[in-house]
Amino acid sequence: MPMKKIHYLTNIDKVDILSDNEKEVARRVADKFAFRTTDYYLSLINNENPDDPLRKIALPNKEELEVWGRLDPSSESKYTVLPGLEHKYRDTALFLVTDVCFGFCRFCFRKRLFRNDSDEKIKDYSAAIDYIRNHKEIINVLLTGGDPLILSTSRLEKIISELRKIPHVKNIRIGTKALAYNPYRILDDDKLVSMLSYYSEPDKRIYIINDINHPHEITDKLKEAADKLLKAGIILANQSPILRGVNDKPETLSQLFSELSAIGIPQYYLFVNRPVVGNSPFAVPVEEGWFIFKKALQNVSGLERRARYVMSHETGKIEVLAVTEKHIIFTYHRAANPENTGKVMIFKRNPNAGWFDDYTEMIEEFAVNQFTKTQEPEKEILSIN
Ligand code: SF4
Numbered sequence: 001m002p003m004k005k006i007h008y009l010t011n012i013d014k015v016d017i018l019s020d021n022e023k024e025v026a027r028r029v030a031d032k033f034a035f036r037t038t039d040y041y042l043s044l045i046n047n048e049n050p051d052d053p054l055r056k057i058a059l060p061n062k063e064e065l066e067v068w069g070r071l072d073p074s075s076e077s078k079y080t081v082l083p084g085l086e087h088k089y090r091d092t093a094l095f096l097v098t099d100v101c102f103g104f105c106r107f108c109f110r111k112r113l114f115r116n117d118s119d120e121k122i123k124d125y126s127a128a129i130d131y132i133r134n135h136k137e138i139i140n141v142l143l144t145g146g147d148p149l150i151l152s153t154s155r156l157e158k159i160i161s162e163l164r165k166i167p168h169v170k171n172i173r174i175g176t177k178a179l180a181y182n183p184y185r186i187l188d189d190d191k192l193v194s195m196l197s198y199y200s201e202p203d204k205r206i207y208i209i210n211d212i213n214h215p216h217e218i219t220d221k222l223k224e225a226a227d228k229l230l231k232a233g234i235i236l237a238n239q240s241p242i243l244r245g246v247n248d249k250p251e252t253l254s255q256l257f258s259e260l261s262a263i264g265i266p267q268y269y270l271f272v273n274r275p276v277v278g279n280s281p282f283a284v285p286v287e288e289g290w291f292i293f294k295k296a297l298q299n300v301s302g303l304e305r306r307a308r309y310v311m312s313h314e315t316g317k318i319e320v321l322a323v324t325e326k327h328i329i330f331t332y333h334r335a336a337n338p339e340n341t342g343k344v345m346i347f348k349r350n351p352n353a354g355w356f357d358d359y360t361e362m363i364e365e366f367a368v369n370q371f372t373k374t375q376e377p378e379k380e381i382l383s384i385n
Pocket residue numbers: 100101102103104105107108109110145146147176177211
């Protein structure tokens with residue numbers, strides 16, 4: 001079968017679906033936040049719809065220039081032990097193997113990596129592998145970036161084969177949006193799939209964690225690519241932020257979760273999108289997102305209801321457990337400080353909060369209850385919405 005040639009676009013002037021005025025604005029935005037996409041992805045956009053969700057993901061928008069957010073709100077740099085290697089949770093390392101993606105999502109929380117002045121980029125693969133080898137507590141390695149599948153198969157194999165030589169590394173996860181931007185990366189490269197299959201051993205699996213944000217990304221080609229990976233013994237899952245104008249309707253999320261589950265890519269996290277510079281057009285307040293998420297879960301099966309609504313905060317992965325009439329209840333799903341794991345935190349509600357810090361900043365204004373799971377919650381907490 002002939003290979004499908006995918007074209008990458010980095011020049012706004014080559015984006016035919018934009019008018020001259022739109023190109024002018026998009027050029028200014030792209031000067032600040034890098035632009036890159038594929039012709040395949042652009043072909044999925046409905047040109048008749050100015051609010052097309054995939055258009056919002058792929059094409060620069062003037063609202064990105066609003067003064068808003070921080071470059072690294074989760075303080076990933078604080079946990080960077082070597083350029084390209086983060087060690088935040090005791091048993092897990094994040095290996096940023098590249099700073100390039102098939103397309104740069106406008107909502108990306110790592111857009112700081114796409115700047116020339118970033119010093120978090122991988123410089124020395126072998127130093128990162130040595131660090132993982134010397135830290136026996138690391139069981140999980142997440143290959144991320146950038147998009148690891150943009151690397152050549154031989155380069156990716158070199159990394160994975162080195163990791164497989166380390167006895168304490170069990171799960172290797174690959175975070176990618178290849179299936180949405182370029183499913184032909186899977187469909188046309190049998191060597192890639194057989195390599196992943198080879199290293200996805202019965203007691204040490206390879207996971208591909210996708211970032212599929214909207215049902216329109218789930219094309220026949222994406223389904224074929226998923227099927228090929230599943231048949232090769234790769235385990236698939238999906239995580240996505242909740243994004244204004246993309247998937248902020250309960251029915252859109254229900255459809256996304258159901259369709260993904262049907263093709264073997266269950267949703268496991270729905271993230272509050274981090275308050276990153278340039279991302280204000282995508283912001284959905286924490287509590288609004290919770291209610292959208294809960295409503296979406298009403299129309300899906302138990303399989304899809306395993307998804308959790310979380311925030312990747314500096315201190316850990318914080319899950320929203322419930323929102324009552326007056327309070328919001330969080331727990332540490334993962335904690336950078338192991339002593340916080342499982343801790344439950346209750347705050348007065350703040351409908352405008354976009355991030356966990358917006359609650360903690362209210363501490364002096366309002367009473368904050370912190371208790372462990374073994375203590376009784378307040379009576380009001382029992383009427384959970
Ligand atoms: S594919 Fe992932 S890392 Fe790349 S731009 Fe999109 S969200 Fe960011």
